[in-house]
Amino acid sequence: MSLDALAERTLRANWRTGVRRGVPYAYTVPATPRYRHMWHWDSCFHAIAWCRYDRGRARAELRTVLRSGDPDGFLPHTVFWDAPAGWRRAPFYATERSWGSWRTTTIDPPLLPLAWEHVARASAEEDPGFATEALPALAAHLDWLQARRSVRDDGLLTIVLPDESGLDDAPAYDPVFGPHVHYRPGYFRLVRRWQRLGWDAHRIAATTDRHCVDVLVTTAYALSLHAMARLSGEARWATRAARVEQALCEQCLDPATGLFLHLAGRARTPVRVSTWAALAPLALPGVPLDVRRRLVEEHLLDPRRYRAAVGIPSVSMDEPSFLPGFDRWRTWRGPSWVNTAWWLVPALRDLGHGAEADRIVTGLTEAALRDGLREYYDPRDGRGLAARGFGWSCLLAGLVEVPSAA
Known part of the structure; x- marks a missing residue:
């Protein structure tokens, strides 16, 4: 199976729609069964990935993210569209109450306007109004962050x-x-x-x-x-x-x-x-x-730090805390994630390091074709780790076709 086919199959399998308290929702779960909710930056990444396969779903996902917020511009870290957080989940997700909350009171990396621009560009012909339909709400969100954080x-x-x-x-x-x-x-x-x-x-x-x-x-x-x-x-x-x-x-x-x-x-x-x-x-x-x-x-080109065999490690390899294998409770202490490559690889190309960018993308692609679109990968050998069919790892398909700058 090609990487594109694998990515599309993953996104379609993770798609969820419904209505909660009269509010319609449509979003992509990161992976089942562990990640069943909607996370802010996950959904932003999912919408960007959806642009290759179904731009209508990309727009629907971002509209759902916006719908989860408040008029003053607050957007939550996590939303429990499937069912309110019970006593077991609420303490982990920092909800307002220990029972019955449908979202968290915390934030996530604020990527919605950036994702909105990506999706608007891809949707320019079929939905030209999408680019401007949410400008007041996006402005409120950015103003909330400035005022409150x-x-x-x-x-x-x-x-x-x-x-x-x-x-x-x-x-x-x-x-x-x-x-x-x-x-x-x-x-x-x-x-x-x-x-x-x-x-x-x-x-x-x-x-x-x-x-x-x-x-x-x-x-x-x-x-x-x-x-x-x-x-x-x-x-x-x-x-x-x-x-x-x-x-x-x-x-x-x-x-x-x-x-x-x-x-x-x-x-x-x-x-x-x-x-x-x-x-x-x-x-x-x-x-x-x-x-x-x-x-x-x-740093990125130093084999002692971030130039790993596969991907870009989430922690520098010369740090004492570098733990590249699977850990159920501590997942950002060494493994390579696809969203990290999505964030940094374009800058590598812009700065004339196209061959290095291609090496990173090729290593992750080989790992994904071998072990599937996993939550993260061991930077030493590319072994797929943690959740299978992970939504934002579908971003990798878009990185493959970006031409090198050198």
């Missing part, structure tokens, strides 16, 4: 749980959250504490150190600001994106290593753990060329 009004976004980064249990969060990280029992106590504070990031950031400026989330925000500028034609969004890029370079860029580091707590202490989030600003057009080249040449 840029706690110092500098464009850098703060997360209050590791989950909000999408990289739940990455080792960079260990020094920030300590006994309250995602895979330890203290996580549940932290969720209860934030519930009492009303999930107000400003209050949390003012009174505790269990939070951080997150590089990946902030980069996603900047990418979405750029997308909003292109969708709307309004320069103010590009101006905001440039301000975020500048703040990342001034506050998160570590001159010693060239990496972008999370900033922990009230003191904004740099977290010196190298995960792929430290490379994420490579995708931003406003990051200076010399900074982007350094990320590539000193």
Whole structure:
């Protein structure tokens, strides 16, 4: 079976539709039986992948993501369209109540405007109005993030749980959250504490150190600001994106290593753990060329760090916390994920490293054709790990056909 056929079959098998409390939904589950709900950035990736096979479903998925939010612009991390969260699920997903909540009170990397632009471009002939139909709602979402999560009004976004980064249990969060990280029992106590504070990031950031400026989330925000500028034609969004890029370079860029580091707590202490989030600003057009080249040449092309046999490891291979195999509870501590390649490979091509980009895509393609579209892959040998038929791994089909820049 070809990679395209495998991707389309996976997306169609994971498609879900229905009505909940009078609200229609249509989305792609990441994988069954473990991942049955709708996650914000998963659905953004799914919609981009759907553009190759069914643009109507791509549009429906993004409309469902938008429908899950509030008029003020809040969009949740997870939505339980199938059934409300019960007492077993609610503590894991940071819901408003311990019973009956249909979504979380947390965020996810804010990729909706970026995904909307991808789908609008693909849908230009069959649904030309899609590009502008949600501009007020997308603007409200970006404004909500600025007002509620840029706690110092500098464009850098703060997360209050590791989950909000999408990289739940990455080792960079260990020094920030300590006994309250995602895979330890203290996580549940932290969720209860934030519930009492009303999930107000400003209050949390003012009174505790269990939070951080997150590089990946902030980069996603900047990418979405750029997308909003292109969708709307309004320069103010590009101006905001440039301000975020500048703040990342001034506050998160570590001159010693060239990496972008999370900033922990009230003191904004740099977290010196190298995960792929430290490379994420490579995708931003406003990051200076010399900074982007350094990320590539000193990290992505270094066989001691990120130049693995297959894919791009989620943690630098020279980190003590690098664990590339399967772990049920700690999944972002070494394996290679397809969405990481989707994020970073285009920048490699833009910077003239087309052969290296092709090597990464070819290695992942061979792994997928051998072991299926898995949740992630062992970067040492490409062995498929964890969930089978994983939705956002379908992004790989779109990477294969992108021509090399060199």
